[in-house]
Amino acid sequence: MKNIRIYKEKDYESVSRRAATLISAQVISKPDSILGLATGSSPIGAYHQLAAWCQKGDVDFSLITSVNLDEYVGLAPDNSASYHYFMKKNFYSNININMQNTHLPDGYTSELQDACKHYDSLIQKLGGIDLQLLGIGNNGHIGFNEPGDNFILGTHIVNLTESTIKANSRLFDKEEDVPRQAITMGIGNIFQAEKIVLIACGHGKADALCRALTGPVTPEVPASILQLHKNLTIVADEEALYGFPEDSRFSLWIY
Numbered sequence: 001m002k003n004i005r006i007y008k009e010k011d012y013e014s015v016s017r018r019a020a021t022l023i024s025a026q027v028i029s030k031p032d033s034i035l036g037l038a039t040g041s042s043p044i045g046a047y048h049q050l051a052a053w054c055q056k057g058d059v060d061f062s063l064i065t066s067v068n069l070d071e072y073v074g075l076a077p078d079n080s081a082s083y084h085y086f087m088k089k090n091f092y093s094n095i096n097i098n099m100q101n102t103h104l105p106d107g108y109t110s111e112l113q114d115a116c117k118h119y120d121s122l123i124q125k126l127g128g129i130d131l132q133l134l135g136i137g138n139n140g141h142i143g144f145n146e147p148g149d150n151f152i153l154g155t156h157i158v159n160l161t162e163s164t165i166k167a168n169s170r171l172f173d174k175e176e177d178v179p180r181q182a183i184t185m186g187i188g189n190i191f192q193a194e195k196i197v198l199i200a201c202g203h204g205k206a207d208a209l210c211r212a213l214t215g216p217v218t219p220e221v222p223a224s225i226l227q228l229h230k231n232l233t234i235v236a237d238e239e240a241l242y243g244f245p246e247d248s249r250f251s252l253w254i255y
């Protein structure tokens, strides 16, 4: 487990700054990196920080390619609850990335299986992901890989669990409006990334994070597979790390 680095930060703002620093280090060291990106509340602060640095001229995204983890099924890209919309609003429109080099799975097509295959071959054609940014669901999901009986390798369609529908309903007018399906990169796509940075904030994530990092590796907690990854960095606040064993199994940074 010495492969797992944990940054324990005091609050969301410092988590965001730390995650942004790690991503900017990647972009500076390899300007044509392939970044795997996430949506949700966890990465927004990091995206805003990176955008501020980009606008000052300190980070350059002009050669970067991005591939996002997931998208809801059935939402048009211009729907304000879609992940296409989220990424444009919170990141792409504030940085100098070439929009043609930004990719999300297509959840709006009627040919969903083709869209899954297309996404897998896109990632392969790009040569894989250099740095994958992740959040974690309260139920231990990564991307939309929900708890189940096996790890699914490639991009696939998933039925969202009640807990995910509930957690994500905050971004919709009402819970009934949350799509019941999503298209997501698989565990194999995520695991093959050279580096993984996972952001976790708030009490609600403490149990999932602890089970993911200290419990058995099991598809019932999809994030637990990350224990086996060669280069994993966790950036979490004190609340998400509450009750976490600060033992020698992890290289732990405390600030």
Ligand code: F6R
Residues within 6 Å of the ligand: 037, 038, 039, 040, 041, 042, 043, 069, 070, 134, 135, 136, 137, 138, 141, 142, 143, 144
């Ligand atoms: C989003 C994604 C999800 C979220 C997770 C946490 O693209 O893949 O796995 O990272 O649901 O969501 P937040 O950050 O909103 O708590």
